[in-house]
Amino acid sequence: MNTVLWVILWGAVFTYAARVGGHLVLSRFHNIHPRVEAGLNAVPAAVLTTLVAPAAIQAGPVELIALVVAGFASLRFGMMTMFLIGAAVLVGLRQVVG
Amino acid sequence: MSAGSISEGAPGSDVWRGLKAGLPVVVASAPFGLLFGALAVDNGFTPFEAFLMSASIYGGASQMVGLDLFGAKIAPWLIVLSIFAVNFRHVLYSGAVGRRIRHWPPLQQAVGFFFLVDPQYAESEVKGQRGEKITFAWYMSMALPIYVCWIAEAWIGGTFGNLIPDPHALGIDFLLPIYFLGLVMDFRDRPFWLPVVATSAIASVIAYKTVGSPWHVTIGAAAGILLAAAMPLDRKPDDPS
Structure with missing residues (x-):
């Protein structure tokens, strides 16, 4: 595979991981701490x-x-x-x- | 496929509202979509590769950074790392919007997160803050026109790039900061908005001058977020859950 395609596809994988990852991590916590909530609001x-x-x-x-x-x-x-x-x-x- | 899952309100008006929320973004991002395609070809990409990058990464700033580094001939894994650094803020978007779309089926959530770009996030937060439910119909009605135009522009820009006579005279290089400023101002009702914005502005400028791009985004944002998290909790925002 040429380098351009390699960079594009891995860039896409990591970008999607970021877009889905925040939710996957935070949804494990039942109650979100008020300070986390305040941070998220900012x-x-x-x-x-x-x-x-x-x-x-x-x-x-x-x-x-x-x-x-x-x-x-x-x-x-x-x-x-x-x-x-x-x-x-x-x-x-x-x-x-x- | 989703006829049964769109239950709240009138789905038609959700579609309409989503389209309306997306329209300014389509207009505002068009110059950048075209510019990206033109710059990509200028950096040795084929129009198809420009199209593929827009279609799969779908994040304007990170695509531009990727192109820039590609031209600089640095190690490929470092380019991927820089794309990730620019897009790392999406972890935070994901955590915030994820709270508001818990009622969607998992597959819809998986699809929705792919389209979670800055304005999509901002509009979702504005809507959620108003106490309105984020429906899949609204979300995708906003997302799809932006996405389709974005990838079409990459291809068109790559194919006809040299037709832009004078990008500087058209102000193309500075439209993005103006647009982002508009989004910042949209959030001025939030608690501690001014201290957060001031802190992030100062931290990002210092990081920009010392550590360098693209880390100023992550560092500047972290400073403002930590400040908000450390503020006194007496003004507790309503819990949406």
Whole structure:
């Protein structure tokens, strides 16, 4: 088998293991400890933040403005509107600044 | 096959709501699906291999990291390990969503976990938090259009990659952080949201600068989660079980 296929298939196996594994481990416990529960409740914000923060630190002024505007937009609007506003600011400013 | 198991509410409206939840994700992920295909071919993949990677791994960030490392000619097992590191957060998604889909038959659960990507998880949590039941019909109605478009885009991007005139001008490289920020903001009603986000942001940036990518995801997330777990327990959230 060539290396590309080998990497893809093992990558897929490990990814599925991660997606099914958390449940298989946690479902063994009948009562979830409140601290585990509190930790689980924090998972989405914590993980998603790590996908934003390093990108924001490295971003140029145009990207940062788009991100901040989108952040404020999300206080008022839904996901889709917020995303479109952020994308519009980004594309618009890049046409001007380059 | 599942006609008997979809019992709660009107299945039709569940399908509709699932499709509606998935639509923004289809739109937002389209540039990345196409970009992935184009970059894959650029890194020596065939369009079929790009398609296969999207279809079997089905995790945008990890696919991009895999491509990146493939171009860097490092040991194959290290590439697999990096893909796993990027996707390790799914262990946590799985544990959280697993609590909400205990009423599904095992086969449906096994299928459902395959499609547990970031937005699928986020929407499931938002829905669960509202006290609504996560049905298989809702879940798959959201998941399948995203999946089908994602794998089609890999193939199209791989075949017609050079047609994107100027990815930078279209802002393609920075749409993902904007999208993820939207998801972060969606969770701002959770207990200790601000301290968790601040901690994870600082920890992930430090990890990014020291340990390097992709471990900043695991390290940054762990910091925020541990903080939440260590907080005083007086504000106990309602127990769903």
